[in-house]
Amino acid sequence: MRKLLSTLLLTLCAIHLSAQTNAVIFVDKDGNEIGDGTTITVNTPTTDDFGITIIPSGIYVKNTMSDDTGIHINYNIQTLENGSLQICFPMTCVSNNASGAFKTDNGMMTGNETRDLQTEWLPDTYGKCTVNYQIELMKQTSVFPPKYESIGMGPKITINYVYSDPAGINDINGDSKATIMARYDTSGRRLTDACRGLNIVKTSDGKVIKQIVR
Numbered sequence: 001m002r003k004l005l006s007t008l009l010l011t012l013c014a015i016h017l018s019a020q021t022n023a024v025i026f027v028d029k030d031g032n033e034i035g036d037g038t039t040i041t042v043n044t045p046t047t048d049d050f051g052i053t054i055i056p057s058g059i060y061v062k063n064t065m066s067d068d069t070g071i072h073i074n075y076n077i078q079t080l081e082n083g084s085l086q087i088c089f090p091m092t093c094v095s096n097n098a099s100g101a102f103k104t105d106n107g108m109m110t111g112n113e114t115r116d117l118q119t120e121w122l123p124d125t126y127g128k129c130t131v132n133y134q135i136e137l138m139k140q141t142s143v144f145p146p147k148y149e150s151i152g153m154g155p156k157i158t159i160n161y162v163y164s165d166p167a168g169i170n171d172i173n174g175d176s177k178a179t180i181m182a183r184y185d186t187s188g189r190r191l192t193d194a195c196r197g198l199n200i201v202k203t204s205d206g207k208v209i210k211q212i213v214r
Contacts (some may be wrong), residue, residue, distance in 0.1 A: 021152040023065045024135050027114065028198045028212060029058055032186055036155035040210045041201075043162040045123075055161045056120040058212040061089070061135065066111040070138030070148050073104045073117070081127030088118035106138050106148040121161035129161040179204045 026034040034040065045053050063069055073089055077099045084097040090107025109115060121129040135154030141147045183191045184200040191199065199211045 020065070020069075021135075021137050021154045024061065024063050024069060024071060024109070024137060024154050026117075026133070026135070026155055026157050027060045027062045029060065030197050031060075031062070031114065032198060033062075034059070034155075034157055034198075034210075037157070038210060039158040039160065040198075040212055041160040041162060042212050043164065044213060045163055052122060053163070054120045054122050055129075055163055057117060057159050057161075059117045059119070059133075059157070059159070060114050061109070061117055062114040063109045063112060068108055068110050070106055070140045070151075071109050072106045072136055072138060072148075074101070074134045074136055074153075075103065075119075076101045076132040077129070078132065079128055079130040081129065082125055083121060083123040083127075083129070085121055085129060085131060086119065090115065093118075103136075106140075106146070108140065119159075121163070123161075123163040126163050128163075130158065131161070132156060132158050 022036075026038075028034060040057075040059075042055055042057055045055050048054055061071070061073075063071075071090060073087065075087065077085055077096060080097070080099050084095050086093060086095045087104060088094075089104050090109065092105045094102070094104060096102060117133070119131075119133070123129070134156035137151040137154055138148035139151050141149055180201055181204050182202040183194065184202075185191055185195060186198050186200070188200075194211075194213045196213055199213055201209045201211050203209065
């Protein structure tokens with residue numbers, strides 16, 4: 001009987017932990033959830049106040065729980081053909097100019113808070129940057145000094161940043177042989193042109209790509 005109760009308690013704890021780690025999610029600017037394992041392509045450059053070209057991710061992190069939670073982001077830069085990747089989350093800004101595995105500082109998110117991931121590629125020239133991002137939930141064990149321990153891993157997404165020659169604007173993958181065949185919004189409605197938010201793009205090489213347009 002004692003063994004059965006122990007097993008039930010462990011099972012309940014595992015269910016609670018799973019629910020908690022899946023309660024902090026990635027979303028787009030409109031609050032639409034971006035599912036675990038999703039790959040997104042972003043290829044719309046903009047210029048910051050200093051005249052520097054950046055390609056922002058357009059991704060946010062949402063705490064769907066009513067309780068506050070500790071958090072940091074693990075990110076793996078798989079490809080960085082030039083320039084640097086910057087991330088400012090939860091508070092501190094970090095810049096990396098080489099591939100590798102990194103993580104942000106720990107911080108707190110309040111209940112039901114949505115916060116900009118604030119990550120972007122700053123290219124020096126045309127090219128690509130591919131990054132995996134994964135949420136890790138943390139429990140704060142001490143306030144002064146701040147200390148945290150891991151609760152578990154949350155959702156993971158991949159972002160392909162592409163900075164291409166405007167002359168090849170249809171080439172969202174950097175492959176001149178691939179062109180856009182169709183574009184849809186998140187409800188499946190076919191679009192005649194790119195719209196702000198998450199677009200589903202089908203290309204001539206048979207790929208289906210999720211693209212964020214700012």
